[in-house]
Amino acid sequence: MIIHKGETLFRQGESGPLYHLKSGILKIVRVHEDGNSILLNIIVPDEMIPHHSLISPNPYHGTAVALSSCEVDVLPAADWYRELERNPEQFRHIAIQLQNKLRMMQQRIDQLTEAAPAEKLSKLQRWFQLYIGSDAITDVLTQDEIGQFLGIRRETVNRLLRAHKVSAGPKNS
Numbered sequence: 001m002i003i004h005k006g007e008t009l010f011r012q013g014e015s016g017p018l019y020h021l022k023s024g025i026l027k028i029v030r031v032h033e034d035g036n037s038i039l040l041n042i043i044v045p046d047e048m049i050p051h052h053s054l055i056s057p058n059p060y061h062g063t064a065v066a067l068s069s070c071e072v073d074v075l076p077a078a079d080w081y082r083e084l085e086r087n088p089e090q091f092r093h094i095a096i097q098l099q100n101k102l103r104m105m106q107q108r109i110d111q112l113t114e115a116a117p118a119e120k121l122s123k124l125q126r127w128f129q130l131y132i133g134s135d136a137i138t139d140v141l142t143q144d145e146i147g148q149f150l151g152i153r154r155e156t157v158n159r160l161l162r163a164h165k166v167s168a169g170p171k172n173s
Contacts, residue, residue, distance in 0.1 A: 003024075004066060005068050007066050009066065012063045014060050015057065015060070016077065017074050018077060019049050019073065020075060021072055022073060024069055026043040027039055027067050028041040028043065029065060029145075030062040042067075043064065048097060054098070068140065108149075111127075121152075125137050138161065
């Protein structure tokens with residue numbers, strides 16, 4: 001299945017299949033009762049989601065939105081869990097995937113513990129380039145989302161992005 005930038009793969013609170021992201025990049029956002037939306041996670045190619053339902057079913061914890069065009073395999077939940085029961089070796093595959101996600105989250109924590117906000121943003125931009133190519137991070141995330149992801153205020157993100165734009169000079173036409 002192909003989903004395009006801005007389209008929703010699944011919604012918070014719903015239940016349904018699992019998914020394997022073959023290409024593209026997704027964001028997982030959680031909407032609180034007051035309407036505030038929080039960026040929880042970024043899903044990159046070869047991940048299976050939702051992570052918290054790989055071994056047992058659970059409603060979706062957040063909403064998955066495509067940050068770029070994505071190719072996604074749909075894995076019907078009943079088939080997935082039945083296959084786990086028949087093939088216990090699948091648990092090893094799931095453990096490796098969760099280990100890789102944990103390592104990715106550890107890198108994110110390292111970014112959050114950087115002392116300087118400019119360095120946090122720089123590291124995030126370099127990481128995103130692995131998945132979005134030459135597009136600017138602001139082409140896929142809002143300043144609020146960047147701030148949430150880095151643990152800094154949106155105003156700080158804005159200031160850093162403006163400073164970077166000025167130091168880079170005008171774009172060539």
